Amino acid sequence: MTKWLRLGDYCLKIGSGATPRGGKEAYLAEGPFSLVRSQNVLNDRFSFGGLAFISQAQADQLSNVEVQMGDVLLNITGDSVARVCQVDPAVLPARVNQHVAIVRPNPEVIDARFLRYFFVSPEMQAHMLGLAASGATRNALTKGMIEKFEIPAVPLPEQRAIAATLGALDDKIELNRRMNETLEAMARALFRDWFVDFGPTRAKMAGTAPYLSPDLWFLFPDSLDDAGKPEGWKIFNLGQIAEHHTKTLTPAKMAELEVEHFSLPAYDKGQIPAIDHGASIKSNKTLVPAEAVLLSKLNPEIPRVWMPETHRRLQQVSSTEFLAYTAKAGAGRCLLFCLFSDQGFREMLHGMVTGTSKSHQRISPPSLLGREVITGAQEMFDVFEQLVAPFLKRVRENRAESRTLAQTRDLLLPRLMSGEVRVAEAARAMEETAR
Numbered sequence: 445m446t447k448w449l450r451l452g453d454y455c456l457k458i459g460s461g462a463t464p465r466g467g468k469e470a471y472l473a474e475g476p477f478s479l480v481r482s483q484n485v486l487n488d489r490f491s492f493g494g495l496a497f498i499s500q501a502q503a504d505q506l507s508n509v510e511v512q513m514g515d516v517l518l519n520i521t522g523d524s525v526a527r528v529c530q531v532d533p534a535v536l537p538a539r540v541n542q543h544v545a546i547v548r549p550n551p552e553v554i555d556a557r558f559l560r561y562f563f564v565s566p567e568m569q570a571h572m573l574g575l576a577a578s579g580a581t582r583n584a585l586t587k588g589m590i591e592k593f594e595i596p597a598v599p600l601p602e603q604r605a606i607a608a609t610l611g612a613l614d615d616k617i618e619l620n621r622r623m624n625e626t627l628e629a630m631a632r633a634l635f636r637d638w639f640v641d642f643g644p645t646r647a648k649m650a651g652t653a654p655y656l657s658p659d660l661w662f663l664f665p666d667s668l669d670d671a672g673k674p675e676g677w678k679i680f681n682l683g684q685i686a687e688h689h690t691k692t693l694t695p696a697k698m699a700e701l702e703v704e705h706f707s708l709p710a711y712d713k714g715q716i717p718a719i720d721h722g723a724s725i726k727s728n729k730t731l732v733p734a735e736a737v738l739l740s741k742l743n744p745e746i747p748r749v750w751m752p753e754t755h756r757r758l759q760q761v762s763s764t765e766f767l768a769y770t771a772k773a774g775a776g777r778c779l780l781f782c783l784f785s786d787q788g789f790r791e792m793l794h795g796m797v798t799g800t801s802k803s804h805q806r807i808s809p810p811s812l813l814g815r816e817v818i819t820g821a822q823e824m825f826d827v828f829e830q831l832v833a834p835f836l837k838r839v840r841e842n843r844a845e846s847r848t849l850a851q852t853r854d855l856l857l858p859r860l861m862s863g864e865v866r867v868a869e870a871a872r873a874m875e876e877t878a879r
Contacts, residue, residue, distance in 0.1 A: 449553070452591025457548035459587065460520060461509035461540040464502040471496040477503040478538040480531070482524045485517050485544060487564050488850075489618060490532040498539065506539040509546060514556045516547040518563065520585040526572040528563040530556060545590060555600060557607035562595050565858050596861060606860045613853040620842040627835045628785070635782035638664075638828060639820050645674045663827060673819045680820070683813035685775035689768040690809075691731045693761055698722030698729065704752070705729070706738055706762035711748050716847045719758065729761035730768050737780045738766040741807045743797075749784040751777070753840050767809055774822045776829035778836050783818055792817070 452458065464470050464479070471479065475497030483494045498506075511517075511531050519527040521543045531538065540546055549559050562568055576583040598606070637643040644656060644664035654661040665674035673679065701722040710717055732738065732752055740748035742765045752760055762768065771777050783789055792815060796807045858864075 447597035448594035449597050450591070451547075451549075451593040451595060454550045454553045455548060455591075456550055457515075457546050458590050459509055460542050460545040461506045462542050464498050464505065468496075470498070470502065472498060476500055476537070478535045480511060480517060480535065480538050480540045480544055482519045482522060482527070482541075482543040484535075485519050485524070485527050485529050487527050487529065487569075488614065489621075490517070490529045490535065492532070492535070495535065503537070503539055509540050511536060511538040511540060511546060512548065514548075514551075516549070516556055516560050516563070518545045518547055518585070518590070519543060520545045520576075520590075522583060525576040525583040525585060526563075526569055528560055530560050545585070545587070547590065553600065554595065555603040555607055557611060558598070558603035559595065561607060561610050561857060562861055565861050566854075567858065568593075596863075598863075609860065610853055610857060613849050613856075617846045617849050617853075620846045624839045624842050627839050631778065631782050631832045631835050632785050634832060635779070635828070636786060636788075638824065639783075639818055640786065640788055642668065642674055642819075660827065663824060674821075677819050677821050677824075679816050680775075680818050681814055682817045685772055685818065685825075686769040686780055686813075687772055688809055688813060689731070689733050689736065689770065692728045692764065693731050693759075694728055695722070695725055698725055698759075698761070701759050703729075704758045704760045706732065706750055706752060706760065706766060708740060708742065708748065708763050708765055711740070711750060712746070716843055716850070717750075717752070717760075725761075728764060730764050730766060732760035732762050732768050733770055735777050736760075736768045736770050737777060737784060738762055738768055739784045740765055741767050741809065743806075747785060747790050749781060751781050751836060751840065753844060767812075775825050776833075778829050778832040779818075779825055781836060782832065789817060 477498050477500070479496040479498045479502075481494070481496060484491050513531070513533060513536065515531045517529055517531055517540065519525050524543075547559065549556055563572070572585060573583075575589050576585050644654075644661060645666070645668060647653075647655065648661075648664065648666050649668070665676055667675050669675050699722050703720055703722055703725070704717050705720045705725070706717045734754060736752060738748075738750040738752065740746070742748075748766075750762075750766070769780055771780050793807050793812075796811065796815075798806055798808065
C-alpha cells in the first residue's frame with residue numbers, strides 16, 4: 445500500500461510574488477534581477493522567451509519570493525495553470541510574480557526534480573487542473589491547495605534515481621532543441637547575408653578577401669545596380685516563389701483519421717506536433733501538403749514558422765491560423781523557411797496587420813502574395829537550397845528523435861511514480877529506444 449506525504453509538511457517555501465509597482469512599463473530591458481512570469485514556465489523546461497527584468501529596488505520589495513537554485517516553479521492562475529518546471533540557473537538572481545508559485549521542498553525528504561516530475565505526471569496534472577477550474581472566476585491554485593497535495597513516500601535515493609532516469613531523456617530532448625536553434629540560426633544568417641545584406645557583392649566591391657569557397661564566390665555579382673541590388677538580380681513577390689494552399693478538412697472528414705496536428709499552442713510551447721485522433725478535433729483544419737512551410741497569420745510580432753516532417757505516415761493538418769505554402773519552381777522549401785523567419789520579413793508582416801488587440805491581429809493572405817519579399821536569382825536560390833537543406837534536414841531528424849524520447853518519458857513517468865516499473869527496467873527501455 446502506497447504511503448503519502450502531505451506537501452505542506454515537507455516544504456521550506458510555498459508562495460507567489462507580485463507585479464512590481466508600475467506594471468509592465470516598469471520592467472527593464474536588462475537588469476540585475478529576472479522576474480519570472482507564467483510564460484517562462486513550461487512543463488518540459490524553463491523558457492527565456494519574454495523574460496522580464498527588474499531593478500534592485502523592485503527586487504527588494506519582492507525579497508520574500510527570491511528564487512533559489514533548484515526551486516520548482518508552478519503556474520497558479522490563468523490558462524497556463526498547472527504548468528511546472530525547475531528554474532534554470534542562468535536566470536538567477538530572480539523573483540516571481542503573482543502568477544507563479546515557488547515550491548521549495550525540504551531536500552532531506554523530497555528531491556526537487558522528483559517533485560517536478562510528479563507534478564507533470566498525467567494524474568497530478570488532471571488533479572491540479574480540476575482544482576483550478578473549481579474557482580468562481582478564473583482558473584487558480586491557492587497556497588492552501590498546494591499544501592494539501594500528497595506525494596508518494598518514496599525513499600530519497602529512489603526519488604533521485606527516478607528523476608535521473610527521466611532527466612536523461614529530457615536532457616537529450618533539450619540538447620536536440622538547442623542544436624536545432626543553432627542550425628536554424630546558421631541557415632537564417634546565410635539567407636540574410638546573401639539575399640538581404642548582399643554581403644558577398646559588397647565585399648567584392650570593397651576589395652575584401654573572399655569568405656566563401658571560390659566556386660560560391662564566383663557566382664555573386666561584382667557590383668550593385670542603380671537600384672542598390674546585385675547586378676542581374678530580380679525582385680520577387682511572394683506569389684512568384686510560393687503557392688498558398690487553402691484546402692481544409694472538416695471534423696467529419698477527419699473523424700476516422702489519425703492526424704499529425706500542427707497547432708499554435710504546441711508551437712508556442714516549443715513542442716512537437718501532436719498525434720490526434722480526428723474524432724477529438726472539433727473545428728476545421730488546414731490540409732498540409734507535402735513539402736509545405738507553415739506561417740502563422742496571427743500576431744506577426746511572434747515569429748511562428750514550422751517546417752513539417754516529410755515522412756507522410758499520417759495525414760498532416762494545421763490550425764487555420766497557419767498559412768500553408770509550397771515553393772514554386774525556381775525557389776525551394778528551405779528558402780521559404782528562411783525568408784519567413786527573417787526579421788525583415790517579420791517587420792513587413794507587422795506593417796500589414798489588421799485588428800486592434802494583439803490577440804486578434806492578422807495579416808491578409810491575398811495581399812501578402814503580392815508583396816515584394818526577396819531579391820535574388822534562380823541560380824542562387826538553387827545553390828542556397830543545396831547548402832541549407834542538410835541543416836534543416838538535421839533539424840527535422842532531431843525533432844523526430846525528440847518525439848520518440850518524449851513518448852518514452854511520458855510512458856515511463858507514471859509507471860515509475862507508481863512503482864509499477866523499477867528504475868532498472870526503465871533503463872533497459874531507454875537503451876532499446878536509443879538503438
